Amino acid sequence: AQKVTQAQTEISVVEKEDVTLDCVYETRDTTYYLFWYKQPPSGELVFLIRRNSFDEQNEISGRYSWNFQKSTSSFNFTITASQVVDSAVYFCALRGDSSYKLIFGSGTRLLVRP
């Protein structure tokens, strides 16, 4: 079975603080893909990153960074110097090669206060 757990239901920070969103996944597939999506209040899902299971290199894109650790089955997402516009629900998702399904976690609502 495949599963994505986002234990943090809601996080509230003050602008300019760093914040890390946790994601833990379960899969028996040796090849799989991990995703992060942002869902602002307008409702659309905005793609942030895709990472395959063979690439454990951490990635940085501007204020965003991702830490992929196969040993702990985690794919955490850090926003540095958060901004009010970062307020949204963030979803971690998994797709294993044994299934065509993109499995989402329950999401973490991030509120960045000015």
Next chain:
Amino acid sequence: EAGVAQSPRYKIIEKRQSVAFWCNPISGHATLYWYQQILGQGPKLLIQFQNNGVVDDSQLPKDRFSAERLKGVDSTLKIQPAKLEDSAVYLCASSFTPTGHFNYGYTFGSGTRLTVV
């Protein structure tokens, strides 16, 4: 590049009525998905098409939900009859391949928010 188009944006119906949603994926995307997102939850896959064939519909409540993608492009999702628990956002997504494009994964539309009263 145009995104995934969905309509209508909002729909309110009474229980036991029928409703249909439309999706136009990104041009050239062979794979199309319909997801259901209940308030406070992550999206759940209802059905996946590869061109005009169904790849996975294991979580589609087939007694009331149906979907088609006749020419391998546009798709419609229908609910008949609707129940209160069908209130959700219905998201359509497309991708060039089933694994999602390396640079942008799966592209989602803005969704249709359905309220069943």
